[in-house]
Amino acid sequence: xxxxxxxxxxxxxxxxxxxxxxxxxxxxxxxxxxxxxxxxxxxxxxxxxxxxxxxxxxxxxxxxxxxxxxxxxxxxxxxxxxxxxxxxxxxxxxxxxxxxxxxxxxxxxxxxxxxxxxxxxxxxxxxxxxxxxxxxxxxxxxxxxxxxxxxxxxxxxxxxxxxxxxxxxxxxxxxxxxxxxxxxxxxxxxxxxxxxxxxxxxxxxxxxxxxxxxxxxxxxxxxxxxxxxxxxxxxxxxxxxxxxxxxxxxxxxxxxxxxxxxxxxxxxxxxxxxxxxxxxxxxxxxxxxxxxxxxxxxxxxxxxxxxxxxxxxxxxxxxxxxxxxxxxx
Amino acid sequence: xxxxxxxxxxxxxxxxxxxxxxxxxxxxxxxxxxxxxxxxxxxxxxxxxxxxxxxxxxxxxxxxxxxxxxxxxxxxxxxxxxxxxxxxxxxxxxxxxxxxxxxxxxxxxxxxxxxxxxxxxxxxxxxxxxxxxxxxxxxxxxxxxxxxxxxxxxxxxxxxxxxxxxxxxxxxxxxxxxxxxxxxxxxxxxxxxxxxxxxxxxxxxxxxxxxxxxxxxxxxxxxxxxxxxxxxxxxxxxxxxxxxxxxxxxxxxxxxxxxxxxxxxxxxxxxxxxxxxxxxxxxxxxxxxxxxxxxxxxxxxxxxxxxxxxxxxxxxxxxxxxxxxxxxxxxxxxxx
Numbered sequence: 001x002x003x004x005x006x007x008x009x010x011x012x013x014x015x016x017x018x019x020x021x022x023x024x025x026x027x028x029x030x031x032x033x034x035x036x037x038x039x040x041x042x043x044x045x046x047x048x049x050x051x052x053x054x055x056x057x058x059x060x061x062x063x064x065x066x067x068x069x070x071x072x073x074x075x076x077x078x079x080x081x082x083x084x085x086x087x088x089x090x091x092x093x094x095x096x097x098x099x100x101x102x103x104x105x106x107x108x109x110x111x112x113x114x115x116x117x118x119x120x121x122x123x124x125x126x127x128x129x130x131x132x133x134x135x136x137x138x139x140x141x142x143x144x145x146x147x148x149x150x151x152x153x154x155x156x157x158x159x160x161x162x163x164x165x166x167x168x169x170x171x172x173x174x175x176x177x178x179x180x181x182x183x184x185x186x187x188x189x190x191x192x193x194x195x196x197x198x199x200x201x202x203x204x205x206x207x208x209x210x211x212x213x214x215x216x217x218x219x220x221x222x223x224x225x226x227x228x229x230x231x232x233x234x235x236x237x238x239x240x241x242x243x244x245x246x247x248x249x250x251x252x253x254x255x256x257x258x259x260x261x262x263x264x265x266x267x268x269x270x271x272x273x274x275x276x277x278x279x280x281x282x283x284x285x286x287x288x289x290x291x292x293x294x295x296x297x298x299x300x301x302x303x304x305x306x307x308x309x310x311x312x313x314x315x316x317x318x319x320x321x322x323x324x325x326x327x328x329x
Numbered sequence: 330x331x332x333x334x335x336x337x338x339x340x341x342x343x344x345x346x347x348x349x350x351x352x353x354x355x356x357x358x359x360x361x362x363x364x365x366x367x368x369x370x371x372x373x374x375x376x377x378x379x380x381x382x383x384x385x386x387x388x389x390x391x392x393x394x395x396x397x398x399x400x401x402x403x404x405x406x407x408x409x410x411x412x413x414x415x416x417x418x419x420x421x422x423x424x425x426x427x428x429x430x431x432x433x434x435x436x437x438x439x440x441x442x443x444x445x446x447x448x449x450x451x452x453x454x455x456x457x458x459x460x461x462x463x464x465x466x467x468x469x470x471x472x473x474x475x476x477x478x479x480x481x482x483x484x485x486x487x488x489x490x491x492x493x494x495x496x497x498x499x500x501x502x503x504x505x506x507x508x509x510x511x512x513x514x515x516x517x518x519x520x521x522x523x524x525x526x527x528x529x530x531x532x533x534x535x536x537x538x539x540x541x542x543x544x545x546x547x548x549x550x551x552x553x554x555x556x557x558x559x560x561x562x563x564x565x566x567x568x569x570x571x572x573x574x575x576x577x578x579x580x581x582x583x584x585x586x587x588x589x590x591x592x593x594x595x596x597x598x599x600x601x602x603x604x605x606x607x608x609x610x611x612x613x614x615x616x617x618x619x620x621x622x623x624x625x626x627x628x629x630x631x632x633x634x635x636x637x638x639x640x641x642x643x644x645x646x647x648x649x650x651x652x653x654x655x656x657x658x659x660x661x662x663x664x665x
Contacts, residue, residue: 025474051474056501057497057500057501057504059497059500059501061463061493061494061497062462062463062466062494062497062498062500062501063463063501064463065460065461065462065463065464065466065467065494065498066463066464066466066467066470066501067467068463068464068467069452069463069464069465069466069467069468069469069470069471070467070468070470070471070474071467072452072464072467072468072471073402073467073468073471073472073475074471075470075471075474075475092457092460093460093463096455096457096460097455097460097461097464101445101453102660102661102662102663103438103660103661104435104438104439104443104445104453104454105434105435105439105443105445105447105453105454105660106433106434106435106436106437106438106439106445106660107436107659107660107663108434108435108445108446108447109445109447109452109453110663112663141661142661142662144662165662165663165664166662166663
């Protein structure tokens, strides 16, 4: 184990996979000479050269399509979206080309591509640069969608994503890049896609959260522990395919569930999790599933309004108290 | 750089011997007959969805494919039966795909607009206009990455030229020197919108000049002219990874799809009749009969072979079972 930042963990995953497999290459805006807008690809050009660290013009649809075309012929591209908000320009390529090719070709052409970059709320980046983009992708059969919360997950899941034979949408977070944590240095260390993790064991309520919301839920859990409420924290890590079993198992134990997400709530991840918890564990529930979501508004710029947009520790704690009937106690 | 007139030099200069003449005529006839039978099957309810016929444009796919090697790639949009057949796909499996049957190229899951055939390097069948132009550049990127000398031919219509992906792809293909030939089949109408209602520059080949790549216009009704122009482009792509833009001046004799049978509200009957005088098959037949490269008997024999082969394709498609219910959920993800 070594202690490193989330950014360094991603960088190490890229290096290890590029050393391991010559068909892996990195492509995107500013990934080479500039070393990445957020420095995730720092040093890669120097180690692997311009053939495998490919700077592109600002043309998301084309370079994503080029990645997909290269993947169809057997390469393993890792395409960087400078921020995932820009992936909307490549949405047709991701949804209509990458996700569908294997199916439309009757299993002849698979698309082993990773499309990665940061998404979600950041620091005063306003409406167009702060969206929780996973919602646009996890609806689509044929895609896998990953949101890694910790440096260890960032490394282990990115390596699995690169080795996966399917298109994987891998959404990081600007706010998490400097976060430090323990990361295995073993180049064979991977975390399989589709496995949730219980980050904190508890007995009274299951809280499902990922990325920045997981860290806030952790703080809420610390606070509630002092009030005698024992919170179990489950991080899905992969949103598609979702590890329903782990989440349901936890809810069966605690009989209560709260889902936290940064994005706007309408038809969001929380809606989906609440639906399948109700379908699979209705008889085990002692309270309705609560959703704590981002406000149904675009992300504002002003610091005070921005703070209101994303679920706070206090809002998460309040929801947990509500499902535990602990209001005002 | 434009070259609008077909080359009318001596046939030997074009390498047109009886074997080549037979091959080109056979494949054009095969596509024509395939499309006629597909249309018939559509009216019988055996083919569903959208069916876009290639009738009138056969010289483009056949001329281009005639200079490709087996390890070269072709990719197209949704009017792609001809491109897929010309690359060498089995007509029986193409027809079965149109019928939505389990022996179709894509197991019946793709349909008319999504033909793929890995065995002949046919990369699809893409039905969002313009979307496959980056995919073609990506395939060319992979070829170059792997140090091979194969090339990619990317067929698209004039309708794709107004899309951003046309310009993004040409820019990057030129910038990175990718071995791809962008072959625009200008049949003058994007569905019902004529090029002069969609494009500020209707001389499509000129966009290649903007991006600094070799670009030519060719008579898309002349299979030998297409063969010559694409042959040069393929040689450039193979030798020094130079991409090209080729505009083939062609015409579709039928409507946009079977749901636009007359194709007559946006163009006149007179125009269609006039263009049919340039029928690529009729012209090529005369071209090989007049100097005696092939005889009437040779042509009749080819026609019979083609008719038999397509009848067999229809019978094969008819006999092929529907895909089993469980295939709804297969081929979504590739498992290890």
